[in-house]
Amino acid sequence: MNESIIRLGEPTFGDSEIQAVASTFGSGWIAGNGPKSRAFEKEFSRQVAAAQTIAVSSCTAALHLTFKGLGLGPGDDVLVADYTFPATGHAVAMCGARPRFVDVRPDTWTIDVQAIGDAMTPQTVGIVAVDVFGQAADYLELEELAARHGIWLVEDAAAGAGATYRSRPVGSFGDAACFSFHGRKGITCGEGGAITTRHSAVAAYARKMHAFGIESALSRAESDDLIVPQFDEIGWNYKLSDIAAAVMLVQLERLPELISARQRVANGYAERLSGVPGLSLPAVGPDRTHVWQSYVLTLDPMVDRARLARHLRTNGVQCNIGTYASHLQPAYGSSACCPVSENLFSRHLAIPMHANLTSDEIDRVAAALTTGLKSKETFAVR
Numbered sequence: 001m002n003e004s005i006i007r008l009g010e011p012t013f014g015d016s017e018i019q020a021v022a023s024t025f026g027s028g029w030i031a032g033n034g035p036k037s038r039a040f041e042k043e044f045s046r047q048v049a050a051a052q053t054i055a056v057s058s059c060t061a062a063l064h065l066t067f068k069g070l071g072l073g074p075g076d077d078v079l080v081a082d083y084t085f086p087a088t089g090h091a092v093a094m095c096g097a098r099p100r101f102v103d104v105r106p107d108t109w110t111i112d113v114q115a116i117g118d119a120m121t122p123q124t125v126g127i128v129a130v131d132v133f134g135q136a137a138d139y140l141e142l143e144e145l146a147a148r149h150g151i152w153l154v155e156d157a158a159a160g161a162g163a164t165y166r167s168r169p170v171g172s173f174g175d176a177a178c179f180s181f182h183g184r185k186g187i188t189c190g191e192g193g194a195i196t197t198r199h200s201a202v203a204a205y206a207r208k209m210h211a212f213g214i215e216s217a218l219s220r221a222e223s224d225d226l227i228v229p230q231f232d233e234i235g236w237n238y239k240l241s242d243i244a245a246a247v248m249l250v251q252l253e254r255l256p257e258l259i260s261a262r263q264r265v266a267n268g269y270a271e272r273l274s275g276v277p278g279l280s281l282p283a284v285g286p287d288r289t290h291v292w293q294s295y296v297l298t299l300d301p302m303v304d305r306a307r308l309a310r311h312l313r314t315n316g317v318q319c320n321i322g323t324y325a326s327h328l329q330p331a332y333g334s335s336a337c338c339p340v341s342e343n344l345f346s347r348h349l350a351i352p353m354h355a356n357l358t359s360d361e362i363d364r365v366a367a368a369l370t371t372g373l374k375s376k377e378t379f380a381v382r
């Protein structure tokens with residue numbers, strides 16, 4: 001790959017992660033659900049102020065197990081924030097239930113609490129809010145609304161590790177939260193995820209069902225007796241390997257440092273790009289902290305996004321769309337109407353955001369955007 005390409009996302013790995021992997025191989029337990037996974041779960045619970053954590057193989061697995069643990073099944077409706085990576089809606093559909101997509105706020109791009117009431121049906125059993133690009137949804141209003149209707153609330157905190165809302169960490173709101181440690185998230189082990197929950201029944205369900213439906217191999221290995229488990233339910237294999245858990249323990253320790261590096265990049269972009277015609281900068285709600293999993297610009301309606309993207313790419317700057325308007329994805333056959341989300345889906349542009357970006361690279365990204373937006377080519381003929 002061309003050395004001078006500025007990547008959209010990049011992990012931050014060093015000697016500590018490599019040491020952690022080496023020591024896990026040396027320990028003799030590399031499969032999932034072992035000592036490293038246990039240690040990671042304990043530390044994650046402490047950091048996000050959650051009663052329990054279950055380490056799993058992805059956020060999609062986390063959402064699937066959580067919904068099943070909350071009793072979701074065929075005939076149920078779930079209100080899902082429309083503007084998200086479609087794994088959120090997929091996990092609802094994987095339970096045989098129907099996602100009902102709800103529009104998002106035009107400023108924070110998180111689920112619009114006002115729009116939830118209109119989408120509610122007698123079959124609605126829960127709400128899924130999404131911490132879009134690393135910014136928390138309106139959890140106090142959402143918790144209040146869920147309690148008033150007697151339905152559950154789950155956070156899709158895939159991009160939200162380390163973010164706060166009114167000084168409380170993401171992952172501590174609602175009935176449960178689901179995190180992703182995929183390569184493009186703020187802390188990562190390649191592929192991975194976690195469930196945090198205050199419900200011991202949901203935690204017990206997830207713990208059993210993420211490992212085929214039986215008690216963990218570690219507790220069997222630790223026993224002096226020969227334990228022969230019985231399979232009384234059909235579970236999945238959604239375990240996080242202990243190799244990945246060891247990496248996550250290091251990444252978790254570095255989380256504050258990685259967040260401040262991303263904050264520095266966000267500040268750098270804001271300085272260089274404010275006032276550039278053709279774009280607006282992302283907004284941060286006053287009562288929350290953003291962890292900048294992605295940095296996403298909103299282009300003016302007359303900007304030709306595809307041409308601007310081509311200009312950036314030919315100048316060695318990777319870019320992408322923001323995320324998806326779920327209701328437009330054919331897999332769901334949805335008839336929802338979410339004009340805000342649809343508009344963001346067509347106008348958003350994600351530019352490089354990771355903890356390794358240098359000030360020179362931030363300059364280069366800003367310069368490429370500025371020259372691209374000045375060119376007549378990127379403005380559609382009206």
Ligand SMILES: *Cc1c(COP(=O)(O)O)cnc(C)c1O
Binds near residue numbers: 158
């Ligand atoms: C990345 C992401 C997911 C999927 O996470 P995986 O760990 O890849 O399954 C789900 N929801 C949101 C909002 C995401 O950003």
